Amino acid sequence: MRLARVAERVGAPALGVVTLGLLGVMFVYPVAIVLVESVQVPGGYSLAPITAILTDEFYFGVFAQALSDPAVLVRSFPDYRLGLFGFTVYQAILSTIAAVLLGLPGAYVLARFEFPGRRTVRSLTALPFVMPSIMVAIGFVATFGRNGVLNTVLRSLGLPTVELLFTLKIIVLAHAFYDAPLIARITAAAWEGVDAEMTETARSLGASPLRAFRDVIVPQLLPAVLTGALLTFIFSFMSFAIVLALGGLSLATVEVWVYDRVNQLDYQTATALAVLEMLFSLALTYAYLRYEARQRATSAARPAERVDLFGAVSKRRLFAWGYAVVALVVFVGPMASMVLASVTGSEGLTLRNYQFLLDRQADAYDFQVKPLTAVVNSLLFGGGTLLLAVPMGVFLAVVSTRNFRGRKLIDTLAMAPFAVSGVVVGLGLLRGFVFGTEAFGYRFTIAGPIAIVAAHAVGAYPFVTRNVAPALAGIDDSLVESARSLGASRVRVMLDVELPLVVPAILAGTAFAFAISIGEFDSTVILASGGTSYTMPVAIERFIGRRLGPATAMGVVLLVVTGVSFVIIDRLGEGSGFGG
Structure with missing residues (x-):
């Protein structure tokens, strides 16, 4: 004992x-x-490696020039050269916008409609946490590559093919595929917590459905949307496998360039870049955690009842079914294309x-x-x-x-x-x-x-x-x-x-x-x-x-x-x- x-x-x-x-x-x-x-240099330590990157146009573009000549920001507007860090931020912004636009309708369908398999579909919104990003990349190559499913269909229809690999468009689309479920998951939870009585009160006071949505629902959803958007921006900013596979060095972000410098045995540049990226991501994560902490609250609201997805034709149901078609193409398409490409060849089905x-x-x-x-x-x-x-x-x-x-x-x-x-x-x-x-x-x-x-x-x-x-x-x-x-x-x-x-x-x-x-x-x-x-x-x-x-x-x-x-x-x- x-x-x-x-x-x-x-x-x-x-x-x-x-x-x-x-x-x-x-x-x-x-x-x-x-x-x-x-910051390690021969004979001691110095900020020179960090300073060299901050003042290099390759890494910071016009903002590096502005350190010595601020007027360049006015002279070159709006034709700014972004540099490596600027491009990384730019593609993360575009990816975040695309993910929000793709994820918000999904949040609406999950929060406001009842249908068989809804629980499973909602669980699938956790996929960004478990789906390997390199698998997303290979799915997009199988779908949008030169001999991918999309171009195969276009050829069979006698239509011109498209070249999306190694373009910014496919990187943004892949990030949206990866992060839109996260937006939908966070926003749907907030949408389900919106008090139906507040909306009913607004309608009883003469507000139109659009006005009630804008003045009652949107303010309650905005914190969740911003939380998901900030997380998506962080994920896109730090994205590596998707950019490496779909963009290569021609569309390199900071992560990809660090990896290239390691392969070239240029560890001084690699570590200096990694530190600057880490400081930026730490600041973003800190902002996210502070914002998330302020938004936490328990709710005793009475949520609106969900509408059966199957029923008489209405604008709401048509919207939901339309989004379901888009979701199948965008979310299921790349994975299905990967599976199809693995069992097909010039001779047809094959193992x-x-x-x-x-x-x-x-x-x-x-x-x-x-x-x-x-x-x-x-x-x-x-x-x-x-x-x-x-x-x-x-x-x-x-x-x-x-x-x-x-x-x-x-x-x-x-x-x-x-x-x-x-x-x-x-x-x-x-x-x-x-x-x-x-x-x-x-x-x-x-x-x-x-x-x-x-x-x-x-x-x-x-x-x-x-x-x-x-x-x-x-x-x-x-x-x-x-x-x-x-x-x-x-x-x-x-x-x-x-x-x-x-x-x-x-x-x-x-x-x-x-x-x-x-x-x-x-x-x-x-x-x-x-x-x-x-x-x-x-x-x-x-x-x-x-x-x-x-x-x-x-x-x-x-x-x-x-x-x-x-x-x-x-x-x-x-x-x-x-x-x-």
Whole structure:
């Protein structure tokens, strides 16, 4: 009994020390490495590398010129040269606008119409959190590529084909595909909370339906729309795989250029760019968190009753059905095109793309990408990620629901990876651990696979925390108080009462963490460079530049694995964090 009490007393602090230690090693230290190397010059430290980028027209365009000649902003208006950072912001703005325009009608349909499968469709709006971005890219190549589904149909109809690959249009469209469900998810939740009585009161006072919508509903939806738009902008600004695959260096964003500089072994420029990007994304994330915190509120509103989607023809139903057609084309089309491209060829239906994957696996050349190796690596890295991310995420969720000095630090650690791109984490792990670190007279190094698992865990544990924390916060305090009054310690209450009640949320977080690891591309493509530690997303990227068929076949394999994870999330995540 005495030993059990000692274990209870020291168990939680020990777990806290281990968790914070892992975060320090896997996240804080690699990011610090990038920060230090960005200002490291021969013989010491200097801001010169940062200044050189800020004053370089290639990176900041006319704004770099304005540092020495502010009048250039007037002379060159409106023909501004944006530079790399300016273009990154520009495409993120366009992507955000497109995602909002595509997502808001979806929010309206979800909030105001009842139809079979509505719950499943609403669950599908969580796809941006689990769908690998490289899979979106290959889906768009299969749809809009030179020999894609769209051009095949246009040729069969005798119409001119279109060239969308490596254009800004396809990047914006792919980002809208990826982020519009997020807009719909956030806005639909707000729309369902709009009090029907307020609208009825406005109508009874003589307001037209349009006036009531503008004056009553829009002000209540605006915070949710702005929240979703800000998140979408952050995601688009930090987008990597989609831009790399669909735009290449000709339409490079900051993330893509950092990756190129790493490949060119220009680590000084890469780290300096990464720091500037990180500062910008941190500022955006901070603004988002502050704004989100101000908008949180419980509502006792009486929502309007949903309208049956099937019924007499009306303008509302025609709009809903019209949007359903658009949604099928935009959201289902790319994934369906990927599946179709994987089983078709010049001879018609065929499985030769999957046979190619099998033949490639049997090839004797080790330098070639082997599909089965990629699948096995992805599964092993996913399992390793769970071993780290789930305990860390659960612990941070438990701590974040307690009131104590320093809680804000824990909350920051729980969200910090959202503000730091995988490219930065991967670069820091590469420079800090894979290449080795000198300490205490020794050179410490870790293998690439271990670094990949660490990077995946960093990206995954916040999803565990975000799933478990709301469930813990929702536990009836009387249950805890009853257990404490019977003599149970705080740790025993957590183990015997609280955690068993949030098992579904933990399982949902686990599924999220696994899906995040399976689809993670940004850090993996840096850490797997030149080795055999490539995963399914990295294999897809390497196949895209050579043969579309094998890339789509590997994409289908990734789709199946991701789909299984999503089904688990859908079944277990109801009402918890992102899964709800």
